[in-house]
Amino acid sequence: MSTVEFPKKALFICNGSKCGKHKEIKKQFKSSIKEGGLHKTIEIFKIECSGRCKYAPIVYAQPQNNWYENVDLEKAKKIIEKM
Numbered sequence: 001m002s003t004v005e006f007p008k009k010a011l012f013i014c015n016g017s018k019c020g021k022h023k024e025i026k027k028q029f030k031s032s033i034k035e036g037g038l039h040k041t042i043e044i045f046k047i048e049c050s051g052r053c054k055y056a057p058i059v060y061a062q063p064q065n066n067w068y069e070n071v072d073l074e075k076a077k078k079i080i081e082k083m
Contacts, residue, residue, distance in 0.1 A: 007043040009083050012060040016049030022057040028076040029059075042083055 013019070013026055026044065033042050052058045055069030059076075061083060068079055 005040075007041050008063070009042045010062045011042060011044045011079070011083075012047045012062070013044060014048075014050045014052070014056070014058040014060075015046040016053065016056075018053040018056040019050070019058055022071075024073065025057050025059070025071055025076055028073045029080065032077055032080040036080065038080070038083075042080070 011029055013029070026046075029044055033039055033044070047060075050058050050060070052067075052069065057071045059068045059071050059079065060066070061068065061079060064083070068075060071079070
């Protein structure tokens with residue numbers, strides 16, 4: 001039986017009506033992951049509305065179990081560094 005190896009860490013990026021407008025944030029995460037050679041370590045998932053529109057854009061990181069609010073390009077870089 002063969003096994004498949006999946007990344008141990010994940011970023012869940014809200015893609016609701018308010019958060020989804022911030023496409024540059026997802027691009028920044030992808031770029032930081034690629035530049036850091038972390039594509040086998042961290043995977044990005046788009047999620048439906050998290051109901052936290054007041055804090056858009058929202059990002060959830062696992063396994064740290066951290067929610068990040070009002071994420072901008074600089075915060076996106078720092079989130080990847082912390083992971």
